[in-house]
Every structure is written in structure tokens, then in C-alpha cells.
Amino acid sequence: MENSSDQFDKNRSREAGKKTSLENATDKSRSIAQYSGIAFQMLGTIGLGVWGGMKLDEWQQNQRPIWTIVLALTAIGASLYLFIRQITQK
Numbered sequence: 160m161e162n163s164s165d166q167f168d169k170n171r172s173r174e175a176g177k178k179t180s181l182e183n184a185t186d187k188s189r190s191i192a193q194y195s196g197i198a199f200q201m202l203g204t205i206g207l208g209v210w211g212g213m214k215l216d217e218w219q220q221n222q223r224p225i226w227t228i229v230l231a232l233t234a235i236g237a238s239l240y241l242f243i244r245q246i247t248q249k
Contacts, residue, residue, distance in 0.1 A: 197245055201238040208234025 178186075212227030219226070 197242055201242060204238040204241070205231065205234045208237075 208230040209227060212224065212230035215226035215230070216224050
């Protein structure tokens, strides 16, 4: 017959790999917060690019929104780069 401490250690090691429902909920909350933070960062970057382009077009009195298009596309590229970089660092 096994020692009671040996039996306790075996049970404890089996349970160590399992997560409780509270830990699972915490992990899900952390993931949701991370991804929503990335989404707000992308929105802010793209919004700043569009706003800056509009102000430059207004200042230069352009007939066509050249700076708005250029800065919006640059901001989209930058936000996608940051998104991929943050996802792969996980």
C-alpha cells in the first residue's frame, strides 16, 4: 500500500494541469481586453492619419484629397503591421 503523502502528491500533480472555471474566465477576460485594446489602437492610428491628411489638404487647398488618401493608407499599413507584431509576440 502506498504512503498517504505519495497518494496526495499524485492527486495534486494530476490536478495541477487542470484549470478551474475562475482561471478560464480570467484568461478569456484577458484575451478580450487585449484584442479590444488592439482594435482601439488601430482605430486611433487610422483616425489620426485621416485627420492629419484632411488638415494638410485643407492647408494646401488641394482640389483632390491627396494627403488624406496617402496618410490614411499609411496609417492602415502601420496599424496592420502593429497588429501582426502584437499577435505574434503572444
